[in-house]
Amino acid sequence: MIDPKLEPDDVYAKRQQLGLNNSIRMLTEIIDATKNNNKRIGAIRYLGVMCKEESSLGKDCFDTIENVLISEEGVKIKCEAAKALGRLRLEKGLKPLRWILNQEFNDPDIYIAALKSIGKIRFEKEEIKLYIQYLDSVFNSIKNFVKNKLLDIEPAYLIQSLVSALKDNNLSNKHKSEIIKLMGYEISSINMDLDDIGYIKTRYPEILSDLVKNRNTVLNEISRVLREEDKALMNSIVATLSLISDHIKDDLIKLLLTDDFILKKNAIIITGKLKIRDAVDSLIDNLDNMYNEVTRASIEALGEIGDISAVPELLSILNIEDISFEYTDIDMKFQVIDAIKNIYLNSEVESYAYLLDYLNGDNETIKESVAFILGEIGNKEFAAPLVRVMDDRNLDVKKNVIIALGKIGLTSSLNELISVLNDEQTYWLIKKVAADAIYNIFQKNWYKLKDTENEFWRSLNKDYARLIDFLKNNDEEDYKVKISTIKILERFGDDKALNALMTRVNDFHRVVRIYASNAIKKIEERLELEENSQ
Secondary structure (H helix, E strand, C coil): CCCCCCCHHHHHHCHHHHCHHHHHHHHHHHHHHCCCHHHHHHHHHHHHHHHHHCHHHHHHHHHHHHHHHHHCCCHHHHHHHHHHHHHHCCHHHHHHHHHHHCCCCCCHHHHHHHHHHHHHHCCCHHHHHHHHHHHHCCCHHHHHHHHHHHCCCCHHHHHHHHHHHHCCCCCCHHHHHHHHHHHHHHHHHHCCCCCCCHHHHHHCHHHHHHHHHCHHHHHHHHHHHCCCCCHHHHHHHHHHHHHCHHHHHHHHHHHCCCCCHHHHHHHHHHHHHCCCHHHHHHHHHHHHCCCHHHHHHHHHHHHHHCCHHHHHHHHHHHCCCCCCCCCCCHHHHHHHHHHHHHHHHCCCCCCCHHHHHHHHCCCHHHHHHHHHHHHHHCCHHHHHHHHHCCCCCCHHHHHHHHHHHHHHCCHHHHHHHHHHHHCCCCCHHHHHHHHHHHHHHHHHHHHHHHCCCHHHHHHHHHHHHHHHHHHHHCCCCCHHHHHHHHHHHHHHCCHHHHHHHHHHHCCCCHHHHHHHHHHHHHHHHHHHHHHHHC
16 A cells, blocks of 8 residues: 555655656556545656656556546546656557547647647647647637647648648638648748749749649639738738749639639739739729629729729729719729829839829819829929919819828928918818928928028028918918918927917917917927027
């Protein structure tokens, strides 16, 4: 009969004195006879360690540990038994460990312990397949464990195993998404530059050949599981398909003709991400698709590909003949604008004449959109054409022209913008937009004053003086316009602005008075700081 006070760690510490066989017998008695669960767990742990140290004893320990794994109810003791089987590294341990994976537990630790031990005993084709099955686990700890273990596999074999798993029709789309994510992660870690597949082609040619060989499977599954909102999935898809983009161009373009609008939409998204120029004509054909999602995907894809030839077709979406018609889908309008902007920003453009011509057209919707696009691109050559349409009667056109001039930031535009402020007939909103544009221009050019010729300073100082006069002499102006003008003087003003700001301290509108008082304080603090630094 074993001494009830004997602890498992004592047995392990004295194993040489007691003899290994006797020590194993004592630990087994603790497991079978002791009611203290922590003590039994300790005995299982040391039993596995001792049998690992002396592999010839493994068979003597196996039956005891297997029985604990199968028969015990407590999850903690089962976990320790699973770990002990892993230490024994006997292939017959795979069967009870696989059995335990098929049982239902609310604790992920038991599954991780079983999977980890299986991986220690053997990690070949069947075990890799088993690990891939757990990429879809409801427990994040299990998913993370199997991912890390799978990433230890030689890259070419891992990709081959993942591609093979995609062919399993019993897996859900969610599960296949996880497989694709892992595939893309592995490829990205090898091939840091998606525009150059030279390294991966030289270092791991098997990956490239395997993906090309199974391109239809990979492309079809990706097309079915793609979700734009899942950024990790999208990044993995791009990383994977970038390797074989030349081999799947024709297949993708064929998918753009399918009647399955979900497949079509996803194929369009992929086409844009891979920047496949051969697909531009097919994407243009889908701009007037009966499904709004397909149209939107086509617009975005054209913007990503960046082919100038698509601009006329994109602008035609905005070409509403009846200018009194209120645009029914404002989101699509801005999506078109954003796509055109991206095309010009991502292309080597020699001339913007085509875009600028629309400023002189009769369609107000297109004019306001083009003005916005020109401001986003921000080239200095756009300032003069924009100034020429500042007198447009349409408020949206006028507003976007002024905003664009502010973004471009040329001081040569200040005269016209300040004239907008001084025009009594101009709507207050346009004046506020003009004041904000003036602020942007001052912000872009103020730093030049220290290193520029006197002519630049005289010009800017003249415009600055006009702003001061405007603020001082327009008591009836809308308070929002006054506040925007005060902000300019607060940020860039000197002692010459104080008199005008003092006038606004007595303004009838309370908010204007507050802003004016704060501006005076900021300017005085700045002047004092400049004086002390001299």
